[in-house]
């Protein structure tokens with residue numbers, strides 16, 4: 001007999017959410033907390049989730065953690081579908097997950113050490129092997145002096161650090177953390193996220209953190225924004241950084257604060273055009289603004305007699321599309337990709353938002369409008 005191979009491959013998403021809905025209550029009081037969510041998280045990725053209170057962050061986190069039953073849609077953990085899974089299956093999945101929740105629920109009668117040890121017993125790790133690891137982990141989190149204290153003799157932040165250790169001691173494949181650093185000072189918060197970053201880089205551990213703590217955003221590979229039950233913004237930090245660099249190098253974005261710059265970058269879409277492809281067509285409605293990141297384009301205008309004239313060539317760093325956008329007019333020329341071209345694209349609303357926040361952007365635009373008409 002051939003042993004069943006686990007179909008889960010090393011680079012496959014560790015968390016895969018698709019069309020996920022969630023409801024609370026029933027009958028007239030039934031309310032929907034999550035709407036059609038989609039999310040993929042890969043091995044070794046750290047994803048930070050932010051969003052207003054009541055937007056559904058904890059609901060999503062507890063669904064991923066098998067602490068709630070999936071009602072509608074698909075949720076796969078390590079390649080296994082949780083929707084419809086047996087209790088035994090769910091328990092097995094749960095053992096591969098580490099939880100750091102803010103309501104720490106430590107056992108009052110157990111010491112810090114014993115509380116952490118409980119987590120290893122649940123997954124069947126041996127006493128002898130875990131002792132040095134528990135001591136090391138608690139020390140690393142700045143709890144070396146208080147290993148044998150009970151929760152009642154610990155501060156809120158110290159209890160939270162025990163909860164962090166308890167969530168990580170069994171070397172989980174996935175860590176789910178809900179405001180893990182809220183009760184921590186800068187230094188202990190940093191120690192905790194550095195530990196998570198190491199686990200992600202070294203062991204391919206996947207980490208999902210719900211937080212409002214902007215001191216730890218730099219640890220993330222991606223930031224997700226949850227609004228009213230929907231994942232609204234899923235941005236890759238490294239891509240965002242690249243876009244920020246590009247924007248900063250263009251004169252008209254140079255005076256934006258890093259924060260506005262990051263907001264803009266988050267809302268930009270990178271689009272690739274093949275040689276000969278029309279990026280905008282004369283006569284169309286102008287709904288988007290384009291900046292060339294790679295490649296070159298020609299601007300062409302066709303007159304009433306049907307004669308087409310090439311007006312100019314634009315290259316990396318140039319922009320186009322602003323005239324029609326501002327004047328609410330149809331495109332006055334076509335722009336054709338000459339080579340393979342990558343453009344950063346802003347839609348009308350986002351474009352307006354930038355214009356409103358940037359003086360240099362506005363004066364650049366005025367100049368452009370003046371010159372181009």
Ligand SMILES: Nc1ncnc2c1ncn2[C@@H]1O[C@H](COP(=O)(O)OP(=O)(O)OP(=O)(O)O)[C@@H](O)[C@H]1O
Pocket residue numbers: 024025033051052053054055056057058059060
């Ligand atoms: N057990 C429950 N029964 C009924 N409604 C619930 C329950 N848990 C959450 N909700 C509702 O679902 C919505 C999402 O709640 P959730 O706890 O996921 O929000 P959150 O984003 O984690 O908020 P916070 O930042 O305040 O922790 C809210 O409207 C909340 O009132």
Ligand SMILES: [Mg+2]
Pocket residue numbers: 057058059178
């Ligand atoms: Mg919450």
